[in-house]
Amino acid sequence: MKKEINNTMETSEGFAPASCGNVAVGYDILGMAFKGVGDQVTLTRRRDEALVITAIESKDSLPKEIDKNICSAVIAHALEELHLSIGFDIAIRKGIALSSGMGGSAASAVAALRALSGFLIEPFTNEELASLALHGETMASGEPHGDNIAPAVYGGITLVRSIDPLKIIPLPIPKGLYAVVVHPQIPIETKGARALLKKEIPLFMHVKQSANIASFIAALYTSDFSLIGDALADLLIEPQRKHLIPGFDTIKKEVLALGALGMSISGSGPSVFALTESQELAEKISQRMISLFSKEGIEADGWVSMVGEE
Amino acid sequence: MKKEINNTMETSEGFAPASCGNVAVGYDILGMAFKGVGDQVTLTRRRDEALVITAIESKDSLPKEIDKNICSAVIAHALEELHLSIGFDIAIRKGIALSSGMGGSAASAVAALRALSGFLIEPFTNEELASLALHGETMASGEPHGDNIAPAVYGGITLVRSIDPLKIIPLPIPKGLYAVVVHPQIPIETKGARALLKKEIPLFMHVKQSANIASFIAALYTSDFSLIGDALADLLIEPQRKHLIPGFDTIKKEVLALGALGMSISGSGPSVFALTESQELAEKISQRMISLFSKEGIEADGWVSMVGEE
Secondary structure (H helix, E strand, O other), X not given: OOOOEOOOOOEEEEEEEEEEXXXXXXXXXXXXXXXXXXXXXXXXXXXXXXXXXXXXXXXXXXXOOOOOOHHHHXXXXXXXXXXXXXXXXXXXXEOOOOOOOOOHHHHHHXXXXXXXXXXXXXXXOHXXXXXXXXXXXXXHHOOOOOOOHHHXXXXXXXXXXXXXXXXXXXXXOOOOOEEEEEEEOOXXXXXXXXXXXXXXXXXXXXXXXXXXXXXXXXXXXXXXXXXXXXXXXXXXXXXXXXXXXXXXXXXXXXXXXXXXXXXXXXXXOOOEEEEEOOHHHHHHHHHHHHHHHHHOOOOEEEEEEEOOOO | OOOOEOOOOOEEEEEEEEEEEOOOOOOOOEEEEEEEEEEEEEEEEOOOOOEXXXXXXXXXXXXXXXOOOHHHHHHHHHHHHHOOOOOEEEEEEEOOOOOOOOOHHHHHHHHHHHHHHOOEOOOOOHHHHHHHHHHHHHHHHOOOOOOOHHHHHHOXXXXXXXXXXXXXXXXXXXXXXXXXXXXXXOOOOXXXXXXXXXXXXXXXXXXXXXXXXXXXXXXXXXXXXHHHHHHOOOOOOHHHHHHHOOOHXXXXXXXXXXXXXXXXXXXXXXXXXXXXXXXXXXXXXXXXXXXXXXXXXXXXXXXXXXOOOO
16 A cells, blocks of 8 residues: 655545444345444544544543544554654544444544545545554554454445455445434443353354345345245344344344334443434334333434445 | 145156255355256156055165155145145156265156146246245255255255245356266265264354355355356365265365365265366366266266356
């Protein structure tokens, strides 16, 4: 990767959406963008070559040290990879709560790199963006995971075919597919949520879950909403994590009864997501989820967005 | 299912192709038809209501008892399900060797039911054929497996979404996809080959194999030969079974070096299969495989066929 700086640029903004890792059927390999909410990073060129975080707008407390904040660390890493020397004031507007299971670290990394891309004569390709953003995921969870990076870069629903080398397959999205994501305000750390998973699974469960992901992929290519609903089940991970989310079973039962195609945990939680065939139903489900979490004494935020292109 | 007999019919023939279970990436759920070879069943109406096996053309010794021979047992079971009383002389021409890993029991069952279908005023649908044929697989291996039944009925490459209820998704086939299957004449019993498999697999292997099947499905829908080649790998089952096939590693190395998209074990073996982008290469690989088995002192037969429609 070789890039040159466009010296006429003074400032550049980058945005990246929240996302759902796993998408129920594809633990660690599928991801889906929630484009209605995300992180934004603004870079303003400095006269020196320093990186300085000048503003952070966030409900959570974020580090301002360059090597600890994902936005600045990913930019520093990218500049090193590109052998470029340039300084920025970095302003961060974080729309995604920390440890929400909504791909906040991936969105921060991709938003920062998109802002940086604005300073390049030849902007980053999607492949370059995804590859550089992985550095942020390694920082955040100790391992390079692509399941949130890929949708943050490509949008829609993505399959991470492999991490090394990084190969991403953007999947086709049936017209009229809507996603709901609801974030109950209880923290779940990705590292801890990963650690509680059993390291082995029964072969017959692998067979059943393989049938689910294979059917889900086929359903996306054929715009088969009924098959999406039939396939969208997580037999492996959800049963091991759902106890971390108060009221999960009740909420899922109600959401499916309302007509959702499926519902599961977004990434490692605590956020939950559902897919629907209409915006109206998605809005209704979002409201119902928020009110059910409220009965558990938990405040929750919800977002609805069309999956894929408008 | 309700069917009536066409009393003007005297004789009816049915054919079903050999098939490859698993197709490397989808243990127990994917299957692929090898249409160049298969089993044929001819039914001739009798004056009484008996089922009698009158002829068997086969290299192997097959039972003639009605409840032990798959063709007759599947017909008897279907007639019982349909509440029909009718007698047949049954002539069987078995193109597929027993215990070859080429879906012989599925082909026999489907060929027999296709022959029976010819006597019905309204023939069996594919769904009905597949559902009735499962009875034969339960006889043959003790469990109902659909991964050979589905391609024997639908042709091409099929995904068995679930067994109960039986749901099959026929997958699209890229134009110009060829399959080679080579049968080295050493017996492997499906039951034994299943029993040697570990009952648990590591979660991270599930993740990798899920990426393979998901990518393979995407590759079929997008006619992406390069992705088929990249995805067609069995990380779980092949390593546990390949020692049953003398010379497997050497053969695979040579076949991939010749340009095959991938190679693995057909079903529970000992047959092996490969996919290619041309008939010429498929023929060449078939010859090479046969000659490599010959070096191991094993006689082998090979077949080449286009996958999917001509």
